[in-house]
Amino acid sequence: MHIPHYYKNENVDEVKTFLKENSFGILINQVDGKPWATHIPLELDKDGNGKDVLEGHISKANPQWKAFEKSGEVLCIFNGPHAYISSSWYEEEEVPTWDYIAVHVYGKLKVLNEEETMVSLHKLVDKYEKDSKNPVSLHDLSPKTLRQVKGVVGFRIMITDIQAAYKLSQTRPQDHAKIVSELMEKEDPGSKTIAKLISN
Structure with a gap:
């Protein structure tokens, strides 16, 4: 990704927090010579050696997984808030632009076995169910329902x-003051979030 130096965020802890809070990403690799993308949760975690990894799973009906073994590197894209910035908010004449947060993660993919996939799925469900009124746990599901796990590929x-x-x-x-003021008047949450980030 081309990032001018003044927009590059090299604060690792801040970027990791972003990945944890915006974990619904896009997994991209090559399938039969063409780029292939799937929109899925990709959870930041640690492996057995304490190194950062992403974990996820896709349906076996999705042909993307059949190219995993051949993939050199995969790309995962995570999008954050974004907002149109009108140049009418500037003191001097300039073209309009767009403010945004985006993170690209590159890595080598390894397919998980069924047991490892189940551990990953437990963590995923527990993370997103913790604030539910009636939390679901994979521990409580019947063996019949859990057989669906055989239909996914964990990685x-x-x-x-x-x-x-x-x-x-x-x-x-x-x-900044004018940009923030204008963005806060917009109805969409992305504009308001960008305004708060500019203010920080």
Whole structure:
């Protein structure tokens, strides 16, 4: 990903927090010579050696997994808030732009066995059920229901590179007050979130 140096976020802890809070990503590899993408949860975790990894799973009906073994590296894309920035908010004439947060994670993918996949699925469900009114646990599901696990392919991605773009009007500090004020008047949550990030 091309990231001008003033938009590059190299704060590893901040980027990891972003990945944990925005874990619904896009997994991309090559299938029969063409790029293939699947939208799935990709959870940041640690492997047995304490190294950062992403874990996820896809349906066996999805042909993407058949190319996993041939994939050199895979790419995972995570999108955060974004907002249109009108140049009418600037003191000086300029073109409009877009502020956003996006993180690209590259890595080597390893297919998990059924037991490892089940451990990964337990962690995934427990994470997202913890705030439910009536939390579901895979421990409580019948063997018949859990047989569906045989229809998925679990995987772990050993991270080789993380690229994080945090484009938050860094090159226009003189216009921040006006940009923030205008964004806060917008109805969409992305504009309001970007406004708060610019203010920090």
